[in-house]
Amino acid sequence: MIHFESDYLEGACPEILERLVETNMDKTEGYGEDPYCESARDKIRKACKCSDAEIHFLVGGTQTNMTVIKALLKTYEGVMDAPTGHISQHEAGAIEFTGHKVFPLPSEDGKISAAEVKKFMDDFLKDGNRDHMVRPGMVYISHPTELGTLYTKKELTDLSNVCREYGIPLFMDGARLGYGLMATDTDVTLPDIAELCDIFYIGGTKVGALFGEAVVIPKPGLIENFFPMIKQMGASLAKGRILGVQFDTLFTDDLYMKISGHAIHMADKLEQGLRDKGCRFFLETPTNQKFIIMDNKKLEELGKSVVYEYVQAYDDNNTVIRFCTSWATEEKDIDLLLDLM
Amino acid sequence: MIHFESDYLEGACPEILERLVETNMDKTEGYGEDPYCESARDKIRKACKCSDAEIHFLVGGTQTNMTVIKALLKTYEGVMDAPTGHISQHEAGAIEFTGHKVFPLPSEDGKISAAEVKKFMDDFLKDGNRDHMVRPGMVYISHPTELGTLYTKKELTDLSNVCREYGIPLFMDGARLGYGLMATDTDVTLPDIAELCDIFYIGGTKVGALFGEAVVIPKPGLIENFFPMIKQMGASLAKGRILGVQFDTLFTDDLYMKISGHAIHMADKLEQGLRDKGCRFFLETPTNQKFIIMDNKKLEELGKSVVYEYVQAYDDNNTVIRFCTSWATEEKDIDLLLDLM
Amino acid sequence: MIHFESDYLEGACPEILERLVETNMDKTEGYGEDPYCESARDKIRKACKCSDAEIHFLVGGTQTNMTVIKALLKTYEGVMDAPTGHISQHEAGAIEFTGHKVFPLPSEDGKISAAEVKKFMDDFLKDGNRDHMVRPGMVYISHPTELGTLYTKKELTDLSNVCREYGIPLFMDGARLGYGLMATDTDVTLPDIAELCDIFYIGGTKVGALFGEAVVIPKPGLIENFFPMIKQMGASLAKGRILGVQFDTLFTDDLYMKISGHAIHMADKLEQGLRDKGCRFFLETPTNQKFIIMDNKKLEELGKSVVYEYVQAYDDNNTVIRFCTSWATEEKDIDLLLDLM
Amino acid sequence: MIHFESDYLEGACPEILERLVETNMDKTEGYGEDPYCESARDKIRKACKCSDAEIHFLVGGTQTNMTVIKALLKTYEGVMDAPTGHISQHEAGAIEFTGHKVFPLPSEDGKISAAEVKKFMDDFLKDGNRDHMVRPGMVYISHPTELGTLYTKKELTDLSNVCREYGIPLFMDGARLGYGLMATDTDVTLPDIAELCDIFYIGGTKVGALFGEAVVIPKPGLIENFFPMIKQMGASLAKGRILGVQFDTLFTDDLYMKISGHAIHMADKLEQGLRDKGCRFFLETPTNQKFIIMDNKKLEELGKSVVYEYVQAYDDNNTVIRFCTSWATEEKDIDLLLDLM
Known part of the structure; x- marks a missing residue:
């Protein structure tokens, strides 16, 4: 067959395993405070051309989505996405478990448009009953989407602009980000994403790592006290260095x-x-x-x-x-x- | 003007205020253990032709919806409703706050059909990824709906049958139930509802009471330990007799x-x-x-x-x-x- | 017998019932936007000597405690109280249901002291593992306490000072507030409370009303978008005027x-x-x-x-x-x- | 130094890394459905002398504790533990985030006794206000405890008996289980634990693995639909085989x-x-x-x-x-x- x-059929790319073996008996602090994580953060910041970015390493995609969304939303807010969005379909209600509604906006191809976000926000803001409704508080997109499609730089810029106009963060699920960045005709680069999104993650699980997602917050301060929130969600890895080593390897020599x-x-x-x-x-x-x-x-x-x-x-x-x-x-x-x- | x-523009029908005044200085136990609540329960049981029914009095509609839905669903389940359903639109995310997803099924007129429920259940059950999805665990309907429409007895029977076929409860929001029962051409009676629904409520707030919703569980045992759940949701009224007096009056002489x-x-x-x-x-x-x-x-x-x-x-x-x-x-x-x- | x-054995004091009867057929807006609520707010502001106070009317004590605490805490914070505090004992886990831990501080008489709060905060802040611990984010007290005791003005001032020093709000559950304010030797007045607490409520259920608790926020802005939160918790009364009429009556002629x-x-x-x-x-x-x-x-x-x-x-x-x-x-x-x- | x-200062024991390298390019199904997980389950069943046990692999301790506790408790129940228990101290409120109260029982040495559990249950059951209180619904212990102490077989048997008497499950956090099983004078074996506990886990993170905890349910059926719950908590690893390979290695040749x-x-x-x-x-x-x-x-x-x-x-x-x-x-x-x- x-x-x-x-x-995600195999383990990790061999460079990662080699590095795990090499570093195996080093003694390091836990929970992401080790030198491998630090080094990986530096390399990711360089790749994003974003020298101040705050970076956290989490284990998996659903976990990352629920942790970021819970951290960003006020308790009475919801998140807009595409009907095919991972959070709408295949996270077994993880977002609702954190207390938040997911609003699927109209979409045919897995992407959502600035125009649809604007319409949804405007409809909400002019609704006389809006205090009895869930407030749309952020936008979740995937790039590539679950349908394998990609945003153009223009589309992403428009989305970013509309989010900033309404004061809501734009969050990109990059579980397959590498495959988007290297698509033949894309005009979207990692620095573009760091400029246009308020928070995003670089997927490892589906792109060469054993597991792991690197959450990038280009402008630190977006989320106050993020670590206790990560811990409270059961999403912090004790031996955080395993994530550090993997992302450090992935961001060495353009791997x-x-x-x-x-x-x-x-x-x-x-x-x-x-x-x-x-x-x-x-x-x-x-x-x-x-x-x-x-x-x-x-x-x-x-x-x-x-x-x-x-x-x-x-x-x-x-x-x-x-x-x-x-x-x-x-x-x-x-x-x-x-x-x- | x-x-x-x-x-819900006015207070209560005068019979209720009179009875509140008459009974005002009686000393009773709290939290629904008083004789007025007991008497109201008896009269509602008779009106429902359902002598075993378990009956709880809550204060308002959103509170009742969230309490009942949380009590019925397993933590990983969601509730099906119409896109215009109160829980989808005007409860400010109360259902999601309890950790559950709301699935709006296709509907034009505020009602949902047995066929749509069946299709949704079948699609879920045959989906290879269903363990990564929210499980549809109950059906919520309103009668009358938020659009003022009514189920026929045939439609309600079909819904009830499909729910029983799939082993999920059917819950009717009866915030305006009186206006449905007295509609000129309806063929649905209160005993019909008690037979066809697993749980429903008789709305007081919009039908003559100061406030209050009477939750009826025709076959007791549907929800184990319901009172602690009600209490945990902040939904129990200390002077429960105020609810008892109101419903006792409403169900006296067919008021x-x-x-x-x-x-x-x-x-x-x-x-x-x-x-x-x-x-x-x-x-x-x-x-x-x-x-x-x-x-x-x-x-x-x-x-x-x-x-x-x-x-x-x-x-x-x-x-x-x-x-x-x-x-x-x-x-x-x-x-x-x-x-x- | x-x-x-x-x-809370009886209904309401007769003045309240009279006023409910008088105003019964007036047509008003719902959800606290009616003139009775407005008038009650004005009178409470005067009684508190706090002309800017934001005031919300809720139905019951547990509901008010959970709504206020959820609104004030960040998701990873907990609330300090006395071991006998209502939220620790008799709310069936309502606070935990909203996702928050309750920290019982040492206390013999139902009160907690500024010194204990300070010690708890200091221990937390100097703990090397604090990012793995629940952050103490507010203080909950009752006045009178569940044991019938009262804070002195000195004790309350000390508590207030320590809370402000650490930047955490002080919340007073006043379910029995009237009985505290009128105690023979107390030196604590309603304006004192409005000055020393960040948020508190004036209990109606146990002090002459059918039900109802008036939440007072002396300095508006403490909680942004409080109404949607109240609605999301199922804690808003459709016919809010019933609460307005009751508190308006209670705060007329010093009732x-x-x-x-x-x-x-x-x-x-x-x-x-x-x-x-x-x-x-x-x-x-x-x-x-x-x-x-x-x-x-x-x-x-x-x-x-x-x-x-x-x-x-x-x-x-x-x-x-x-x-x-x-x-x-x-x-x-x-x-x-x-x-x- | x-x-x-x-x-948890180092990576994994070398046998695990070798096996990860060997199996790296095999293509397997995700989410624990692979042959390595299956093989690991078989070996663990043998080690536990418990041929029917249901076994799930999760990533970390906090995650496992919150997932198991949420899965076992009814929404209005809480969990008993020692004041030094990991869930009481160092999980940043993860249990409360899932909506549940933690009850610390008196303890000096990190252990809780059957007598204290019995007393707590009896006090609850005879309390006239118990419907207003959180119901104690399970017992959480660690073996070894956070203080490095161990239960004797007699103590564990007593705890098990009292839990079964009251119909509540006994859950053992075995984050350091190996160090307990190999302690010089212990009389508690893995099969004893499988007999006396309703659910427990065998810690990998602190005992030779990169990460991972193997949850063992000796009598399957304790938790219905556990996988969707795990997924909803963000606690399932896409490449579940990484957990399978690790535990398979740990349970080969008594490693x-x-x-x-x-x-x-x-x-x-x-x-x-x-x-x-x-x-x-x-x-x-x-x-x-x-x-x-x-x-x-x-x-x-x-x-x-x-x-x-x-x-x-x-x-x-x-x-x-x-x-x-x-x-x-x-x-x-x-x-x-x-x-x-």
Whole structure:
């Protein structure tokens, strides 16, 4: 069997394991106060061109989303996102568990627009009953989105502007950020994100690390006393250095970008190959997730050799499936998959 | 000025105040353990034809909704409702504060259908990622709905059946229940509701009481240790007898039905009068809320003499407004309003 | 049977009922925006000598405590109180339900001291692990306390100073405030409280109203957007005027003080009578609650004619019980009780 | 500098790193559904002599405590523990964040007794106000405790019996479980724990793993739908195999016991050496934590060469400090420390 069902099938890129082995018997302080975390923070700040940024390392995506959102919202506020947003769909109610409503704004492609945010805010602000309603207090986006799409710099700038106009923070879930930054035609860079977002994270779990998400607050002070909040959510890692070592490695010699670029290269090759074979795409995506429409009979056959992700029924005879590449995808598996299609 | 903006403009129906005065200096236990509450419970049980029902008196609607929903759901479950449901719109995030997601199901008229509940449950149950999703754990409906519409007995039976098929409770918000029960053509009775719903409440605040909602659990045992939960939510009234006296009065000599019937009579007269004058209705409603479409210029004029509730813009030149009648509406005000239209 | 078990046995003082009857058919806005609430606020401001105070009316004590505490604390903070504090004992976990820890400070008499608060803050601030601990973020006191004791002006000033030194708010639960203000030898006035506390409430439920607590914020701005928070907690009363009318009446012609004074007069008479009969007091209390130690056999006899509150076993042969007077206590019942002892 | 301040100073025992490297490029399912987790579960079941046990792998201790406690308690219940319990002290309010009260029972040595649990339950059950109080719904203990002490089998059996008598679960935090199981004179084995506790966890973070805690439910069915709860708390690791590989390694060839035994051997040597030098012990502890009383001047000197953990002031001239050994402690460092004392 060859595997294309997700981008977290393997462990970590070998450079990370090597570094974990090398540093293993060093004795360090816990909870992110060690020199590896410090070094990783410096390198991330440089990559973001943001020398003051406050950086925290958390373990996983849902945990990071719930911790950041709870920290940013007042108790009576909610968060706007896309209907397909991770927080709306696949976090088992983690945001609601922290006491907050998620507002899905209209969206077809996993992105939300400045115009929709503006409309939602205006509708709220002019509603005579607004004191009986949940106040929209922040915007959550993913880049790439759960549908593999990307914001343009223009779209991101517009979102940022509208958020600043209304005084609400813009939070970017970057669980797959590397695959967005290295997409062939994107015009959005890491420094752009650091300029336009109030808080975002650089995903490790899906981009070469064993686990870990690096939360970046470009302008420190956005969240007061963030560490006790992280601790209260059970989201601080005792041996924080494990996160430090991983991100320090990922941000040494551009490793994060290199391995993300590999995934994109594999994804582009896969897409071209699929197009050459006449495959129908459900959605145009410039990143490491490809969504295609398959005839059910062919799909049954394919399933004997390939593990894919089922997305949804397309119609009675066809199904939408997803193939993912990652930092770990081998070119021979792409060739094999294309042969099988 | 004449007032039609809501159904909670006045205090209580005079019978209630008289009874409060009469019983004022009696000394009773607190927290619903007094003889007035006991008597009210008996009368409600009789009205529901449900001799075992467990009955709790709470103060207000939002409080009741959040307390019941929290008590019924497991921590990882959510509640289905209509997009216009009170819990989705005008409770300032009370449900999310208790840790639960609200799922708005498709609906045009404030009601949700058995078919939509079934579809939502089936989609959830067959989703391979369901363990990463909020589990739909109950259905919340209002009768009348926030849009003044009513379920038929057939619709309610279908909803009840689908809920029982999936093992989830059906909860009816009856904040305006009297106005639903006394609607001219309804085929739904209080005993029907007690048979078809797992829990519901009989609204006092909008139907003749100073305040108060009577939660009815037709089959006791649905919620274990409900009182400590009510207390933990700050929802128990120390002098519970004030609630007991009110509901005891409302369920003596059919008062609840009589005063509700008056509101319907006034609403029917208002509707007929408006139709005679060629008014356009935004929505057909058999209860005490009438939604009409008004030309903006005429509306400005009307606003000098009448307080109405703004609902939404209809188009550039027209607006949807709501008139409410209640147990306290005087026929002369209806005549005056019709004259002004 | 004569009743001395609590101070919420009856309805409301007759002036309140009269006023509810008089104003019953007035049509007003909901949720505290009516003229009765406005008038009550003005009178309370005058009584507090605090012309800018922000005032909100809530229904009950537990509800008020949880709403105020949640509104004041950051999510990772806790509240200091006495071990006998209402929030520690008899609110069924309402504070914890809002996500916050209660820290009981050492106390023998229901009061906490500035010194204990200072010690607790200092211990926290110098603890190297403080980022792994709940941060003490406010002080909750009751005046009178649950044990019927009172702070002196000096004690209250010290508490206020220590709170301001550490930048944490001081919150007074005044569920029985009238009985404290009218205690014979107290030197604490309502304006003192408004000066020394950051937020407090004037209890209605136990002092002459059907229900209701008036939250006073002497310096507005302490809590931003308090109304949506109140609504989110299910703590706003639709017909807010019912609260307005009650507090407006209580603060007309000094009624609140007069009826409180009556309770104190009755309590003083009871205490003197009990002392004359050689009763042992468990605790010295200048307010409307008297705690005495009774021989178990005599108590059994007494229980045939008097309803009292059981407090705790004193030793194998004696029991601590409580008698309460209130605005509604009749002198003949005091005489009867003294005869029975 | 030599380090004795904690037991999580290094990475993981080398066997774990080797195995992570070996298995790194295997492709597996996420969220604990992989063969490494399955294999680890089997080995743990064998070690516990509990063939049906349900086993979940979580990342850290606070996270595990809050997830298990929330899953076990009804919304209106609280958890009993010792005043020094981790959940009472160093989890930044994580338990309260989930809505639950922590009840510290009297304890001098970090342990709680069956007698105290019984007394607390009885006091609650006979309290006339119990419906206004938080219901004690489970017992949390640590073994070893935060003070390094251990339960005897008799004590644990008594606790278990009292919990079963009252129908409440007994939960053991085993963050340092290995160091308890390998203590020289303990009579408590892993199968004993599996028999006497309703749920417990085997700590990895402090006992040889990079991170990870293995939650064992000896009788499956205690918690229904535990995975969605774990996910909702942000506590599930996407690449769950990293946890599986670690615990599989720890439970292969008795590694967990061997490395724990090493820590105990080092701790016993340290204790004997300290006794030989006339050190005063603050507390007798048979595990890997040693608490001693040091003269402040000598401590200042010692601090130049040794990192220790400050515990508390003992008196004006002396301080209580803690030394920890672990799986990673080198004998030469013990010798060095003893030389320095």
